[in-house]
Structures are given as structure tokens and as C-alpha cells.
Amino acid sequence: MTTVRNASFPEDQDFPTRTLARDLALRLAIVLTIIIVALGSAYFFITVSQARSELLLQATNRVEELSNVLSIPVWNLDKNSIEQICQAYLQAENVVGVRVLDDTGDSIYEKPTDEANLIVETRPIEFNGQQVGSVEVSVSTRQIDNLRSNIFLLMLSIVIVVVVTILISTWFLLQRFLSQPLSVLTMGIESFASGDYSQRLKPMEQKELNIISEQFNAMANQIQARDQLLEKRVADRTRDLSIASSVSRQITRVLDMDELLHQLVAQTKEGFNLYAASVYIYQPEARELTLEATTGEETRQMTKAVKTLSIDARPSLVAQGAREQTQIVNNDVSESKDYLVDPSLPDAKSEAVFPMLVGARLIGVLDLLSEKTDRFSEADIQILTTLAEQIGIAVRNAQLYSVQLQASAELRRADQMKSQFLSSMSHELRTPLNAIINLDEMVARGMVGPVTDEQKELLEQSLVSSQHLLQLINDVLDISKIQAGQLKLFVENNVNLHDEINTVVIMVKPLLEKKPLELVQDIDSNLPIIAGDRRRLRQILVNLLSNAIKFTNQGAVTLSVRNQEDQIKFSVIDTGYGIPIESQAVIFEPFVQTLDGIKQEGTGLGLPITRSLVEAHGGELWMESEIGVGTAFHFTIPAENNGRMGEK
Amino acid sequence: MNTVSVKEAFFLYVEDDASNRTVMNLIMEKAMGARNLVIFEDSANFMERVRALPKCPDAFLLDIHVHPYNGFEMLKQLRTDPEYRHVKVIGLTASVTNEEVEELRDAGFDGAIGKPLNISTFPDLMARILKGETIWFVS
Numbered sequence: 001m002t003t004v005r006n007a008s009f010p011e012d013q014d015f016p017t018r019t020l021a022r023d024l025a026l027r028l029a030i031v032l033t034i035i036i037v038a039l040g041s042a043y044f045f046i047t048v049s050q051a052r053s054e055l056l057l058q059a060t061n062r063v064e065e066l067s068n069v070l071s072i073p074v075w076n077l078d079k080n081s082i083e084q085i086c087q088a089y090l091q092a093e094n095v096v097g098v099r100v101l102d103d104t105g106d107s108i109y110e111k112p113t114d115e116a117n118l119i120v121e122t123r124p125i126e127f128n129g130q131q132v133g134s135v136e137v138s139v140s141t142r143q144i145d146n147l148r149s150n151i152f153l154l155m156l157s158i159v160i161v162v163v164v165t166i167l168i169s170t171w172f173l174l175q176r177f178l179s180q181p182l183s184v185l186t187m188g189i190e191s192f193a194s195g196d197y198s199q200r201l202k203p204m205e206q207k208e209l210n211i212i213s214e215q216f217n218a219m220a221n222q223i224q225a226r227d228q229l230l231e232k233r234v235a236d237r238t239r240d241l242s243i244a245s246s247v248s249r250q251i252t253r254v255l256d257m258d259e260l261l262h263q264l265v266a267q268t269k270e271g272f273n274l275y276a277a278s279v280y281i282y283q284p285e286a287r288e289l290t291l292e293a294t295t296g297e298e299t300r301q302m303t304k305a306v307k308t309l310s311i312d313a314r315p316s317l318v319a320q321g322a323r324e325q326t327q328i329v330n331n332d333v334s335e336s337k338d339y340l341v342d343p344s345l346p347d348a349k350s351e352a353v354f355p356m357l358v359g360a361r362l363i364g365v366l367d368l369l370s371e372k373t374d375r376f377s378e379a380d381i382q383i384l385t386t387l388a389e390q391i392g393i394a395v396r397n398a399q400l401y402s403v404q405l406q407a408s409a410e411l412r413r414a415d416q417m418k419s420q421f422l423s424s425m426s427h428e429l430r431t432p433l434n435a436i437i438n439l440d441e442m443v444a445r446g447m448v449g450p451v452t453d454e455q456k457e458l459l460e461q462s463l464v465s466s467q468h469l470l471q472l473i474n475d476v477l478d479i480s481k482i483q484a485g486q487l488k489l490f491v492e493n494n495v496n497l498h499d500e501i502n503t504v505v506i507m508v509k510p511l512l513e514k515k516p517l518e519l520v521q522d523i524d525s526n527l528p529i530i531a532g533d534r535r536r537l538r539q540i541l542v543n544l545l546s547n548a549i550k551f552t553n554q555g556a557v558t559l560s561v562r563n564q565e566d567q568i569k570f571s572v573i574d575t576g577y578g579i580p581i582e583s584q585a586v587i588f589e590p591f592v593q594t595l596d597g598i599k600q601e602g603t604g605l606g607l608p609i610t611r612s613l614v615e616a617h618g619g620e621l622w623m624e625s626e627i628g629v630g631t632a633f634h635f636t637i638p639a640e641n642n643g644r645m646g647e648k
Numbered sequence: 649m650n651t652v653s654v655k656e657a658f659f660l661y662v663e664d665d666a667s668n669r670t671v672m673n674l675i676m677e678k679a680m681g682a683r684n685l686v687i688f689e690d691s692a693n694f695m696e697r698v699r700a701l702p703k704c705p706d707a708f709l710l711d712i713h714v715h716p717y718n719g720f721e722m723l724k725q726l727r728t729d730p731e732y733r734h735v736k737v738i739g740l741t742a743s744v745t746n747e748e749v750e751e752l753r754d755a756g757f758d759g760a761i762g763k764p765l766n767i768s769t770f771p772d773l774m775a776r777i778l779k780g781e782t783i784w785f786v787s
Contacts, residue, residue, distance in 0.1 A: 423745050427713075430742035434764035435667035438675065441767050447678040470764060477745065490746045490753075490784065506768050533746075535786055 021174040028170060029163040036162060040155035047151060051144045052119075055094060059121040059139040062095055066135045067123040070100060074108065075127040082109050089137070097138030103131055117141040181209050189216065197224040237379060243271030244387045257398040261293035264391060268368070269295040272380070275371045276345055279356075280309065280318055281364040281395065287311045289322055289365060316340040321353035322365050327385055328353040331374045350375040354384055356392030363392040363399075415484060426477050430470070437466045475605035479590055482612045489533035489616055497527040497568065500534055501561065504541040511549045519545075522560040527568060528639050536613045537637070543606045544572040544633050552576035552630070567619070567636045578627035587623075610635075652706050654775050658684040660698070660705040662691055662722065663740070664714050671765065672709075680771045691717035695725050698732065707777055708737045709761075712752075720755050727756060736777060740765075744786040753784070762786030 066089055073081035086098045086109050097113035118138045125133040181204050192199040200220060201213040247267050261279045269277040278294035289309045313319040315338045321328040329352045333339040339351060348369040356363040366388040370376070376384075442448055444459035451459070481487045501523060512519055541559070548557045555575030562569045579587065590608045614621040614635045625631040652658075659682065663669050669687050676682040686705070688697060691714045698705075708726065712719035719739050726732040739752045739760040752760045759782050761773060773783050 423743060423748070426744065427742045430744070430763045431665055431668065434742070435665075435671050437764045438671040438767055439667070442674050442678060445767075448674065474744075481745075488746045490749055492784070503769060503772070506772070507766065510768065534784060 020178060021171045024174065025167045025170040028166045032162050032166060033159050036155060036159050040151065040158070044148065044151045044155075047147060048144055051147055052141070055119050055139050055141060055143070056121075058092075058094055059119045059137055062089060062092060062139070063121040063123045063135060063137040065089075066098070066137060067125050070125050070135055071127050071132070074100065074102065074125045074133045077102075077108075079108065086111060094139045094143065095137060096140045097136075099136040100125075100133060101136070102133045108133065113138050113140075115140050115142070117145070177206065181206065185209065185212060185216070192216075192220055197227055240272065240380065240383050243267065244383050244390075247271070247387060247390070257292075257395065257402065260394060260398055265293045265295045268366075268387070272368070272384075274368050274375075275348055276367075276369040278367045279364055279391065279395075280322070280367060282311070282322060282362045283308075284362075289318060292364070313340070314338075317351050317353045318365050318367050321355050321367075322362060325355050325357060325360075325362055327355065327381060327388075329376045329381055331376055345369055347371045349373045352376045352381065352384060354388035356388045356395060358392050358396045361396075363395050366391060418480065419484070419486070422477055422480055426473050429473050433466060433470050433473075437463065437470065440466060471606075475609060478609045478612075479605050482609065487612060487616055489536060491531055491533055493529075493531045495530050495532045495534055495537065497530065497537075497561070498523075500538050501541070501559070504538050504545065505559075507538075507542055508545045508549065511546055515549070515552075516554050517549065517552060518556040519549075520556050520558040522558060524561055524563045526563055527561065528563065530568070530637065530639055532617055532637065533613075536616070540610050540613050540635065541570070541572075543610045544570075544635075547606060548572050548574035548576065548631070548633075555630075563639075564636075565639065567638050569634060569636050571632055571634045573630060573632040575630040578629055579623070579625040579631055580627060581625075584623065584625060651779050654771060654778065655681045655683065657682060657706040657774070657778055658686075658703060659707050659709060659774075660686050660688070660701070661709045661711075661740075662688045662694075662714055662719075663711045664690055665711070668711070668763070675765065675767055675770055679767050680774065682774075690715055691722055694722050695729060698726070704732070704735060706736065707774070708735060709740050710737060712739055712741045712743065719757075720751075723755055723757060738777060738783070741786070749784060749786055759783035760786055 066085070069085055070082060072078075073085065082100055086100065089095055089098055090111055096115055096118070098109065098111050099107060100109040102108055115138075117140070119141060120136060120138050122134055122136045124131045125135055185201060185204075188199055188201045197220070200217050204210040204213050247264060265277040265279055268274070276295050279292050280289035281292045282289055286308075287310065289311060291307055291309070309316060309319055311319055311322050315336075317328045317330060317336075317338055317340065320338060328338075329350075330336050330339060331350045333348060333351050342348065349372055350370040352368045352370075352375075354366040354368075356366060366384070368376075368384065440459050440463045443451060444456050444463060446456075478487070501521075505519065505521070509519070545557065545559065552574040553576070557575075558571070558573040560571040560573065562571075588607050588611050590605055611621045614637070618638045619636040621633065621635040623631060623633050659676065661669070661672050663672065669689070672687065673685065676685045686701060688694070694717055708722075710719040710722050714722070717725070719741070723737050726735060726737060736758045737756075739757045740763060741748065741752070741760055742763040744762040749760055759777060761770070761783065762785065769785070773785055777783055
């Protein structure tokens with residue numbers, strides 16, 4: 001029974017080694033051997049006792065014949081005859097010994113035998129009714145012994161032949177009728193178990209095996225069907241999810257609403273294999289749903305016909321879904337009174353409506369139609385609800401984006417117009433000023449002929465006004481750029497500060513001419529080549545120097561430039577009135593006129609612009625002032641451009 | 649190329665505004681002592697007239713808002729002619745914003761000087777340009 005136990009406990013590691021063929025052959029052999037031995041023994045005993053009876057009869061016959069034949073010779077004591085007769089009988093079958101005795105019991109003739117197993121028969125010898133002696137005959141039982149061993153050998157050979165035959169035939173038969181079919185079954189089951197669910201077993205010849213095969217096939221069919229169903233479900237869900245996620249992914253990228261919605265309905269229809277997909281956008285003021293995008297040619301025609309739909313419309317699942325802000329799924333619209341029949345979509349059998357909500361705000365409705373009844377399962381509804389939410393968010397983003405876009409486009413346009421106006425104003429004013437300033441100056445300098453002192457004085461006043469006008473133009477242009485955050489530097493990498501300082505000095509020298517004022521240059525000789533905007537660097541220096549000259553009536557204006565390794569420090573120091581502490585705080589603000597009570601020409605923009613230009617170069621501008629002593633403006637410019645230059 | 653002195657140099661100026669032409673004439677003559685100045689009042693047949701000059705100018709001073717060809721187009725015509733590819737071309741412009749100056753630089757001008765010109769600095773700038781320097785002086 002170990003086989004059975006092992007079979008019912010397959011986790012047992014001792015796999016059975018016994019086989020059906022071996023067990024069957026062994027048992028058959030034992031049973032048959034017992035039968036053969038039993039039958040053989042019966043036969044043996046019968047045969048042996050028959051043989052013994054025969055021998056006994058022989059001995060009796062021989063001894064009775066001898067007692068008759070020897071009657072006379074013994075009477076006559078004719079020993080010769082006795083001897084002859086006895087010898088003759090000794091020739092008879094199985095007779096091995098004869099002894100003749102007289103009436104006194106003496107031996108007359110004796111032929112003894114040394115055999116052990118004998119049958120001995122004795123008879124008296126009579127003559128005329130008188131006992132004259134006796135005769136004794138010994139018969140050998142050797143024949144019985146032979147017979148016994150013959151029978152034994154016969155039985156042995158029968159057992160051997162039978163056992164061998166049984167072993168061979170059972171092995172062969174089992175092989176043919178059990179092992180082979182079983183291994184076919186086993187292979188089929190193994191192949192199925194390892195995942196080939198299409199594996200089926202062939203019909204078997206034997207009824208019992210065929211039952212196994214049929215049962216197995218039935219089971220396999222069920223498993224395969226269930227497996228295919230599961231696979232299909234998984235594949236369906238995976239596909240739906242991937243469509244939903246791909247749609248979601250795309251819609252978060254697209255900000256153009258029209259393009260977004262058309263892509264979206266097309267993908268949704270395609271991806272979910274639907275009859276039609278549409279997106280309605282809710283217009284809160286009008287309490288209407290407008291059809292913004294829909295799929296298919298037929299539905300395009302509808303777009304013109306039913307472009308808007310009141311949120312109160314009945315019947316309409318779309319309006320209902322929007323009103324109730326919940327999904328409406330109708331898997332058989334033919335039964336529904338709420339369904340609004342659309343003549344351009346005659347084959348619709350199921351409709352699902354998903355409100356697109358952002359928080360509590362209704363953005364619109366996603367409307368899906370299918371040509372099949374019962375199209376929308378629980379799982380579909382979950383996915384599509386999420387999709388509708390995503391679309392809602394994307395639409396809301398697009399709406400906000402387009403509002404923003406409009407606003408910023410308007411701002412940009414206004415800003416552009418302002419910049420354009422300023423730069424064309426600047427251009428238009430500069431062209432005449434070129435003539436005014438230069439011709440005026442050349443005449444005033446006497447370059448085109450002699451001028452009287454009075455004429456020169458007037459021309460110079462005119463020149464100052466012209467230059468003031470030019471400065472005003474420049475400053476307004478600059479300050480508008482600064483305030484718009486659009487001040488950009490025109491950076492060159494090879495700015496030689498010595499050259500630029502020389503140019504600046506040339507530019508401001510004319511301002512000194514009418515004042516008892518000295519311009520002192522205290523400049524390090526080893527200034528590095530730096531990156532910067534030449535024009536703006538000159539502008540900073542010209543602004544500070546011309547301010548200093550303007551507000552200083554006597555003494556000196558000193559320009560000091562120090563190479564401080566990582567930066568260059570510029571200082572413009574005057575011996576002017578000084579700036580009162582309360583004014584110091586405001587002089588960097590645009591349009592603040594400086595210095596109490598002392599009216600000076602100037603736009604009031606110079607210092608704010610100057611500070612912005614310094615900061616645009618990555619440097620700092622600050623001041624020190626003492627009333628009656630003078631004022632010092634200091635600024636730094638980094639020796640190396642650290643990449644921040646030009647940022648505002 | 650040997651450096652030519654301001655006085656010896658041959659300048660071509662293209663300018664459609666009469667008063668600006670007067671200013672340039674006077675600055676060249678009175679402030680710089682330069683004698684070789686040719687002025688075109690417009691840019692019609694620009695290249696033909698350039699080739700018809702007795703010699704190649706040492707510096708081209710181009711107003712930008714000129715007709716029929718503006719400063720950029722004249723520059724392009726010069727740069728596409730192998731003979732004038734390497735001449736010095738300076739824009740003289742009343743448009744002085746950085747964006748406008750960037751445009752000149754990107755187009756391939758060798759420099760720009762802003763209007764109004766400054767009698768004090770202009771001769772020095774011309775000398776530097778003739779030495780081969782690139783000058784962006786728009787204020």
C-alpha cells in the first residue's frame with residue numbers, strides 16, 4: 001500500500017521505485033508457484049504410492065510362484081534345481097534377493113542384497129500339504145526413488161518456465177497497455193501544467209484510460225477558457241488605462257484648447273472603440289453647454305445643428321449629467337425616456353456622460369456613445385471618470401492660459417508701442433540736434449569765422465540748452481528701459497579703461513572752461529582690460545563728473561581710479577556745497593531735483609540711471625557728503641565678469 | 649595696411665539730410681583738417697558710384713535710414729563684392745538703443761557712431777578707426 005500512500009502524499013520526497021509491472025509479476029509468480037507446488041505434491045504422492053503397490057504385487061507374485069516351483073526341489077533337497085530356479089528369478093525385474101530355508105530354518109540357498117530400501121515377502125513351501133521350507137524374495141524400491149527425483153525436476157522446470165513467462169508477459173503487456181498510454185497522458189499533463197493551455201489528450205484505446213483523458217480534456221477546456229477570459233480582461237483594462245493615461249499625458253501638454261479637445265475626442269473614440277465622443281464646455285453666464293469638439297463626419301454635421309444645449313434641457317443625458325454633476329451611464333438607451341435621440345447618430349445603443357469638474361466648478365461634459373448595449377462596465381466608468389477629471393483640469397488650464405495669454409499679449413503690445421515710440425522719438429530728435437549742436441558749437445568756437453564775445457555767449461547758452469535737450473532725450477529713454485526691466489548692456493570683452501577715461505575727460509573738459517576749477521586725475525596706471533559696456537561706463541563717469549563740476553564753483557574735482565584686484569573702484573570727489581543728509585536719501589530717486597534752493601539745469605534722472613548702470617555691471621554706487629566740505633561718489637566695477645552682468 | 653592719417657584719409661559719407669551733410673563737411677574740414685571727403689546724397693546705384701570713385705575709400709560712413717538702400721543693404725553690397733569685402737564700414741545712426749546697435753554689430757559693421765556727433769570726440773574716433781579699431785560710440 002506504500003504506492004497508494006506515496007501517491008496521496010506527493011510532497012513525500014521518497015518517490016516510489018516500485019512499478020506496477022514488477023508488483024503484478026511478483027504476485028502472479030508467487031501464486032502460480034504455490035499452485036504448481038501443491039498440484040505437483042499431490043501428483044507425487046499418488047504416483048509414489050501407486051509404484052509402491054505395484055512393487056508389492058510383484059514381490060507377492062514372485063514369492064508365490066517360487067513357493068510353488070520350489071515345492072518339489074525342496075522336498076528332494078535338489079540344491080542344483082533350487083539354485084537354477086532361484087537364479088532365473090533373480091533375473092526378473094526389480095528382484096534383487098532370494099533366500100530359501102528348509103523346514104528347520106537352515107538356509108538352502110541365499111542371494112543376499114546390500115540394498116537398504118527393500119520390500120521383502122516370505123511364503124512357506126509346501127509339499128502334499130506339508131511344510132517343507134520357506135522362501136523369501138527381496139524387491140528393490142530404487143524405481144520409486146528415481147521416480148521421486150524425476151517428478152521433482154519436472155516440477156522445478158515447470159515453475160521456472162511459468163515464472164519467466166509470467167514476468168516477460170506481464171512486463172510486455174503492462175508496457176503495452178498501461179505504461180505507454182500512461183506516459184502519453186503524463187506528457188500531455190506535464191505540457192499543460194507548464195503553460196501550454198492548448199494541450200489536449202488523444203482518445204485512449206482502453207475505457208479506463210479514455211475516461212482519464214476525457215476528464216482531463218474537459219478540465220483543460222475550463223482552465224483555458226478561464227485563462228483566456230482573464231487575459232482578455234487584463235488586456236482590456238491595460239489598454240483602457242494606457243489610453244486614458246496617454247490622453248491625460250497629452251492633454252497636460254497642450255494649451256491650445258481647440259487642438260486639445262479635437263485630439264482628445266479622437267483618441268478617446270479610437271482608444272475605447274466607441275461610436276462617438278464629444279466634449280461640451282459649460283458657459284456659466286448663459287447656463288448653456290456648447291459642443292466644442294466631436295468625432296466623425298456625421299457628428300460634424302450635427303455640430304452645426306446642435307451647437308448649444310441648455311443645462312435645463314430634457315430629455316438629454318448630457319444636460320442631466322451637467323445639472324447633477326455626476327456621471328450618467330445608460331447601457332440601453334432604447335428603453336430610456338431621458339435619452340435625447342440624435343438623428344445623426346442613429347446606431348447609438350449606450351451612452352455615458354461624465355461631468356468634467358475642477359473642485360466644485362463644472363467645466364463641461366464628456367459624452368460617449370457606443371453602438372453596443374451594455375458597453376460601459378464598472379471598470380470603464382472608473383477609468384472614464386478619472387479621464388473626465390483630467391480633461392476638466394486641462395480645459396481649465398487652457399482657459400486660464402488663454403486669458404493670461406491675452407492679457408500678457410496686450411501688455412506686451414502696449415509695452416512695445418511705448419518702446420517703439422520712445423526710440424523713434426529719440427531718433428527723430430537726434431537728427432536735427434546733430435545739426436543744431438554741432439553747427440552752434442563750431443560757430444561758437446569761431447571755426448567758421450570770427451564771432452564777437454556777445455555772439456559767443458549767446459551761442460553757448462543755446463548750446464547748453466540743446467545739450468540739455470539731448471540729455472533729456474537720453475535719460476528718458478534710459479529710465480523707461482530701467483523701469484521696464486529692459487536695460488541691457490552692450491558688453492564687449494576688451495574694454496580698455498584708460499581709453500574710456502581719456503574720452504570722458506575730453507567730453508567734460510569744456511564744462512570746466514568758465515570756472516576756476518581744476519580736474520585732478522589720480523588714476524592707477526595698471527588698470528585691467530575688463531568686460532563691460534563702454535558707452536554705459538562712459539555715461540556713468542560723465543554723469544558723475546558733470547554733476548560734480550556743475551555743483552562746484554571753485555576748488556577741484558578729482559577723479560580717482562584704484563585697481564583693487566577683484567574690482568576697480570572709481571571715486572569722483574568735489575569741493576562743492578555738499579549734500580544735506582535729508583537730500584541724500586532721495587537723490588537716487590527719479591525726477592527729484594537736487595539741492596535746496598539752488599536751481600541747476602539737469603533732468604533729475606542722472607543719478608538713478610547711473611546707479612542702475614553700475615548695478616547692471618555687477619557693481620555698487622554710494623556717496624559721502626559733508627556740507628561745506630564737498631561730496632564724494634564712489635562706485636565699483638568687478639574686474640571679472642561673473643556672468644551676472646546685464647541682469648537687472 | 650598702412651595707417652593713413654586723418655588728414656590724408658579718403659572718406660565716403662552717405663547721408664540724405666542736408667544739415668547733417670553740412671555738419672560733416674564742417675567737422676572734417678574745420679575740426680580734422682581732412683580734405684578727402686565724398687558725400688552721396690542717396691544710395692541709388694550705390695556700388696556703381698563706389699566703383700566710379702577715383703580710389704577705394706579708407707572708411708565708409710553710412711547713415712542707416714537712407715533710400716533706396718538703407719545702411720544694412722549698402723553694407724551687404726560692399727561685403728559681397730570681393731574688392732570691398734574688407735573695407736571699414738561705420739554706421740552713423742540716430743538710433744542708439746542697444747537693440748539697434750546689436751543689429752549693426754550682428755550685420756557686420758566695423759563700428760557705429762551715434763548722432764548727434766561730438767566735435768570734441770569725433771576726430772579721435774576717426775583716428776582710432778583708421779588704426780583698425782572697432783568703435784561702438786553711440787552717445
